[in-house]
Amino acid sequence: VVVGDEVLGEVAASLAGRARVALVHPVALRGAAGLLAEEVRERTGAAVHPLEVPDGEAAKQLARAEECWDALGRAGFTRDDAMVGFGGGTVTDLAGFVAACWLRGVDVVQVPTTLLGMVDAAVGGKTGIDTPAGKNLVGAFHQPVAVVCDLAMLRTLPAEEFAAGLAEVVKTGFIADPGILALLEADPSGRAETRQLVERSVGVKAEVVSADPREAGRREILNYGHTLGHAIERVEDYTWRHGAAVSVGLVYAAELARLAGRLDAPTAGRHRDLLERVGLPTAYRADAWPALREAMRVDKKARGARLRFVVLDGLAAPGILDDPDPAVLAAAYAEVAR
Numbered sequence: 001v002v003v004g005d006e007v008l009g010e011v012a013a014s015l016a017g018r019a020r021v022a023l024v025h026p027v028a029l030r031g032a033a034g035l036l037a038e039e040v041r042e043r044t045g046a047a048v049h050p051l052e053v054p055d056g057e058a059a060k061q062l063a064r065a066e067e068c069w070d071a072l073g074r075a076g077f078t079r080d081d082a083m084v085g086f087g088g089g090t091v092t093d094l095a096g097f098v099a100a101c102w103l104r105g106v107d108v109v110q111v112p113t114t115l116l117g118m119v120d121a122a123v124g125g126k127t128g129i130d131t132p133a134g135k136n137l138v139g140a141f142h143q144p145v146a147v148v149c150d151l152a153m154l155r156t157l158p159a160e161e162f163a164a165g166l167a168e169v170v171k172t173g174f175i176a177d178p179g180i181l182a183l184l185e186a187d188p189s190g191r192a193e194t195r196q197l198v199e200r201s202v203g204v205k206a207e208v209v210s211a212d213p214r215e216a217g218r219r220e221i222l223n224y225g226h227t228l229g230h231a232i233e234r235v236e237d238y239t240w241r242h243g244a245a246v247s248v249g250l251v252y253a254a255e256l257a258r259l260a261g262r263l264d265a266p267t268a269g270r271h272r273d274l275l276e277r278v279g280l281p282t283a284y285r286a287d288a289w290p291a292l293r294e295a296m297r298v299d300k301k302a303r304g305a306r307l308r309f310v311v312l313d314g315l316a317a318p319g320i321l322d323d324p325d326p327a328v329l330a331a332a333y334a335e336v337a338r
């Protein structure tokens, strides 16, 4: 993983020797993708095929994957060729999935252009698409051969998208690297120390994923705040940003741990304080609790009928709360309900 300012040159460097490169990008990045394609062409001599997809979740559809596979077929893509995912998490998820399936796996270089993509989606090898059965239910584990995070790309990213990415940064701070929390408390915009925030977040994710690539154990800690977060996304029919939903989910998980007697009140309160200062939501509709409880029950991370939560036993001390008392679940929700 390369993190730096104006480092898109690393993309061409990681593609040396390829005859064909498919560059998947969203509409919003058409201009930047054209420049990147030109540079890769000049420096590697590869035939570069730009594949434009819609912005946002509309990219993560089976029909878009089919269009990509059709294009790879027309271009005569072989096992030695490579794909590039240049965009937010929706594009890197799609490009990774297309690459995982084509000829049962061709290399992919991920070039995330959102903060969420840099600190989370593009690192760790999870790829996938949304289907009528649900979001991210169809996918594959497919590790990228390189991830290039060019911080210069974040200059054009809308402020709400940047803040949404900070939710995952805050999560990482609480589960593994409290230094991140101190950096954000000093500058809640996250703009002064973006490089450090990205490097430290990626460092934690890479370490956790290397130890448990297929989520058989420790990787589960990355799900901190996501159980209620996913439920909110589902109840909102995916119109909420992932990071905004995770933000409420983090406050909920902290309150749950506090009420279960596992986390001290100051550390629980620090979740809400910091997320509010970052500009993320920390409360959700009081009347939504029955729907959220039901959505959590069918979450793909639940085991059978039992709910499982990643909680903290202290700063950077994640643990599991298995099958909590329904009264405690409801009491914790009262702490985030408005």
Ligand SMILES: NC(=O)c1ccc[n+]([C@@H]2O[C@H](COP(=O)([O-])OP(=O)(O)OC[C@H]3O[C@@H](n4cnc5c(N)ncnc54)[C@H](O)[C@@H]3O)[C@@H](O)[C@H]2O)c1
Pocket: 026, 027, 028, 029, 054, 055, 056, 057, 060, 087, 088, 089, 090, 091, 093, 113, 114, 115, 116, 117, 120, 121, 122, 123, 124, 125, 126, 127, 128, 136, 153, 154, 155, 156, 157, 158, 161, 164, 242
């Ligand atoms: N694979 C994983 O491990 C993983 C982890 C977390 C999230 N995800 C997935 O990531 C997706 C969300 O990713 P996201 O938040 O990056 O959203 P996104 O990909 O939809 O990007 C947000 C918006 O910003 C635009 N954009 C991207 N880069 C830009 C830039 N530099 N300047 C201006 N506009 C830009 C995009 O076109 C889009 O409209 C979800 O589908 C989620 O499921 C995957």
